[in-house]
Amino acid sequence: MDQPLLEMRNVNTHYGAVHILKDVELAIYPGELVCLLGGNASGKSTTLKTLLGMVTPTSGEVVLDGEVVTGQPTSYLVERGVTMVPENRRLFKRLSVKENLELGAYLRDDADGIDADMERVFSMFPRVKERLGQRAGTLSGGEQQMVAMGRALMAQPRVLLMDEPSMGLAPALVQTNFELIQQIHNEGIAIFIVEQNANMALSIADRGWVLQTGRVVLDDTADALLANPDLRRSYLGET
Amino acid sequence: MTAEQVDEVTRGPFDFDIRGSMRRGLLLGLGLVFISLAGLPIGLDTRILIKPVLSLGYLSLIWLPFISGWASGTETVLDGVATTKRGARDLVRGGLVGLIGGACLSLLVLLMNWFDLRDPLVNWAPPLSAILQFDRSIAFGVLVWPLLSAVLSCAGAGLHIITPKIRSATLSAVLFTLAMAIFETFIVDVADFLDDKLYGQNGGLTVMSAIVVACLAFTVSAIGLGRRVATARVNYQQSTGKTKASQTTMLIAIAAITVVVVPMITGKITQELFANIGIFLLLALGLNIVVGLAGILDLGYVAFFAVGGYTTAVLTSPNRGPDWPSWVPTLPWWGALLVTIAISGLVGLFIGAPVIRMRGDYLAIVTLGFGEIIRILFLSDWLNGYFNGAQGITNVPPADFGIIQVKGTDPRSVFYLVLVFAAISIYVSWRLERSRVGRAWMAIREDESVAEAMGVNTVNMKLMAFVVGAILASFSGAVFAAKVGSIFPTSFLILVSIIILVVVIVGGMGNIIGVIVGSIVLIGVLGGPKQPGLLAEFSQYKLLIYGALLIWMMLRRPEGLVPNVRRSRELHQEEFLQDAWLRGEIDDDANTEEVDS
Numbered sequence A: 001m002d003q004p005l006l007e008m009r010n011v012n013t014h015y016g017a018v019h020i021l022k023d024v025e026l027a028i029y030p031g032e033l034v035c036l037l038g039g040n041a042s043g044k045s046t047t048l049k050t051l052l053g054m055v056t057p058t059s060g061e062v063v064l065d066g067e068v069v070t071g072q073p074t075s076y077l078v079e080r081g082v083t084m085v086p087e088n089r090r091l092f093k094r095l096s097v098k099e100n101l102e103l104g105a106y107l108r109d110d111a112d113g114i115d116a117d118m119e120r121v122f123s124m125f126p127r128v129k130e131r132l133g134q135r136a137g138t139l140s141g142g143e144q145q146m147v148a149m150g151r152a153l154m155a156q157p158r159v160l161l162m163d164e165p166s167m168g169l170a171p172a173l174v175q176t177n178f179e180l181i182q183q184i185h186n187e188g189i190a191i192f193i194v195e196q197n198a199n200m201a202l203s204i205a206d207r208g209w210v211l212q213t214g215r216v217v218l219d220d221t222a223d224a225l226l227a228n229p230d231l232r233r234s235y236l237g238e239t
Numbered sequence B: 001m002t003a004e005q006v007d008e009v010t011r012g013p014f015d016f017d018i019r020g021s022m023r024r025g026l027l028l029g030l031g032l033v034f035i036s037l038a039g040l041p042i043g044l045d046t047r048i049l050i051k052p053v054l055s056l057g058y059l060s061l062i063w064l065p066f067i068s069g070w071a072s073g074t075e076t077v078l079d080g081v082a083t084t085k086r087g088a089r090d091l092v093r094g095g096l097v098g099l100i101g102g103a104c105l106s107l108l109v110l111l112m113n114w115f116d117l118r119d120p121l122v123n124w125a126p127p128l129s130a131i132l133q134f135d136r137s138i139a140f141g142v143l144v145w146p147l148l149s150a151v152l153s154c155a156g157a158g159l160h161i162i163t164p165k166i167r168s169a170t171l172s173a174v175l176f177t178l179a180m181a182i183f184e185t186f187i188v189d190v191a192d193f194l195d196d197k198l199y200g201q202n203g204g205l206t207v208m209s210a211i212v213v214a215c216l217a218f219t220v221s222a223i224g225l226g227r228r229v230a231t232a233r234v235n236y237q238q239s240t241g242k243t244k245a246s247q248t249t250m251l252i253a254i255a256a257i258t259v260v261v262v263p264m265i266t267g268k269i270t271q272e273l274f275a276n277i278g279i280f281l282l283l284a285l286g287l288n289i290v291v292g293l294a295g296i297l298d299l300g301y302v303a304f305f306a307v308g309g310y311t312t313a314v315l316t317s318p319n320r321g322p323d324w325p326s327w328v329p330t331l332p333w334w335g336a337l338l339v340t341i342a343i344s345g346l347v348g349l350f351i352g353a354p355v356i357r358m359r360g361d362y363l364a365i366v367t368l369g370f371g372e373i374i375r376i377l378f379l380s381d382w383l384n385g386y387f388n389g390a391q392g393i394t395n396v397p398p399a400d401f402g403i404i405q406v407k408g409t410d411p412r413s414v415f416y417l418v419l420v421f422a423a424i425s426i427y428v429s430w431r432l433e434r435s436r437v438g439r440a441w442m443a444i445r446e447d448e449s450v451a452e453a454m455g456v457n458t459v460n461m462k463l464m465a466f467v468v469g470a471i472l473a474s475f476s477g478a479v480f481a482a483k484v485g486s487i488f489p490t491s492f493l494i495l496v497s498i499i500i501l502v503v504v505i506v507g508g509m510g511n512i513i514g515v516i517v518g519s520i521v522l523i524g525v526l527g528g529p530k531q532p533g534l535l536a537e538f539s540q541y542k543l544l545i546y547g548a549l550l551i552w553m554m555l556r557r558p559e560g561l562v563p564n565v566r567r568s569r570e571l572h573q574e575e576f577l578q579d580a581w582l583r584g585e586i587d588d589d590a591n592t593e594e595v596d597s
């Protein structure tokens, strides 16, 4: 295969003295859909924050397009196509939908390109266009998810990091949500999903990792992971 | 969405929520008793408004029944729901509210006669009794208050009955007459010749002139001047593109010419007032960037004002502390200004750096601490050799610009200097707000960690807000030093921070026009921490009024006097939605996302 888009090489991350990520290795290739599974407090969100430069690892490297970017500010990564949809969507609740989308393009200067991307978001999520002037906090859960993804797309990502996209959504919505993710994936954007909902994530992903107390314990194709008895026991609620 | 015409229903004069009205009446009574015991009627009684019938002291009481009466009659109008026909019912309800409120005051008159509670309540004393008894007998006071209050409250409620046109004409007449009386000093200062014509000897409109003024205002309003202004405003708001741009330029030009020309023709008092407003406007504009745009609740903002004032004083005055090394030069004012800006920026960085990493309440408390620390440093024995402690730095020379000298005895020059800085500050705020920096501040204000994930450099942006705010405050400090001619630690109490914050909140956070209006209304009318406003008599109750205003604003108009569109959408969204829902624009399940699409 060609060179990975985004990589973690032997990364260790601490919060103060607490050791969170332990020798984590992972690689995301252009255009693929991969997932990171793990239980509560296993360090999933920390992995994303480390990838995006919001937390600096104590050792190891974050690599983007073969270039070591450890210690670079978040803006450096966002400018180069790494974007995150935060846990619980976290829209700017008191701002309008339009302002939310505009802030997604915060680092961009090309007014025309921004307009074009705005249209692209509308064509993907027609619902968002109808709600443009509405305060984001008053949107329904499903609409908020669309705006959160739209906001991320406004940054022209090459890889989208999604922190538990199905969290807090009604069960019926989870399925629609994964369809939206696939729709974005079909545009050629690599997607890295972090999830507790292993079944759903593995059903759309190509490959996956399993994180346990900060350590990658499994690294395999989605099908193999789905078949793995250990995983089935701990994540899919089977005995 | 065509609002369907629903008939008005007629209801009998006693068919209203009697218990609710009684509660409102008691509330009114409580308000009247509170105002009385807070001492407003006594303190303000010396200021005569209309000779010999009305003083500011009585006005401080009687406005309340009037407003309560009006409020008792306001009903939310819902499309599709029948409204009640206005009429006797409103008057009866208003009268009841006023009667109960006035009765509370009668009770106070009686109680003051029977018991002596002067110990905890300082105003529980003969002067208040005298005023509440209209300088006559107890019986007179006890009888008159419920009647007077009921009549006023009826009148307030009556406003709902008359047609809008007459209503606005009546209100204009009343308000304009009161304004003419209240702002007497200002008006006489601007137009000296009006003094003998309108006002009596010891101040106050004569009854005759009050009637003339009221009739004039009534007629002017009835002709429709007010409505024309309103139409022009709506036209302006709805115009777009080029028309709007040219209209805006016109408005700005008119405003600019007014502020430049008016001080030329007014007397000293007005000029002084303008200069004070300007000094606080500069501070408010700076704080608006920090609090309004970046959302950093800085309660120690006065620190930068102090640093600006002290730096200018040290660099210009011959009386600075003896310990300064000789290489610290004595500069002309404008030279000192450049150093002041640099130093304030640095202090902004220095205070900002540790503080910026905190959030919310912690940040507020720590900045509060820094505000005090800076003042106490200037006051301290330790730095006495530099800043002369409580003696302060005196003999700060005027700001010398060759043609004009800016000094306190010439408030007009101070005003023009402030005007220059205000123009700079307004321009800077305006440009910043619309730039990428402004967007970054907006994102930080809303959600800092998400802003960071979008690529906003939150630490730098917050520091930048702090530094820009500090520099704007230092302008104010520098002008203040030249104006007052001396700088003392007591000029920089925490109260200054709080008053500026109130100005920003009351005006409308994050909104330049709002901040200007807030400064004019609060500093101009009520006065600054030490500077008297137009209502010099109020100075004793200034903080009471500031507080009341703040609470009222937070409850009723959290977006400030001059809301900007976004803030008001943020704060009233629920109401808008509810209205829309009531109108049937939103169907019930719009919020329960359909799945099978």
Ligand SMILES: Nc1ncnc2c1ncn2[C@@H]1O[C@H](COP(=O)(O)OP(=O)(O)OP(=O)(O)O)[C@@H](O)[C@H]1O
Residues within 6 Å of the ligand: A015, A020, A038, A039, A040, A041, A042, A043, A044, A045, A046, A047, A196
């Ligand atoms: N800023 C922080 N400071 C200190 N400890 C932190 C911080 N953020 C996270 N942690 C700790 O790091 C551990 C991993 O947190 P993380 O948010 O990565 O978990 P997670 O796998 O995303 O869990 P969840 O599925 O519940 O979101 C947790 O024990 C958490 O308490």
Ligand SMILES: [Mg+2]
Residues within 6 Å of the ligand: A044, A045, A046, A087, A163
């Ligand atoms: Mg998490």
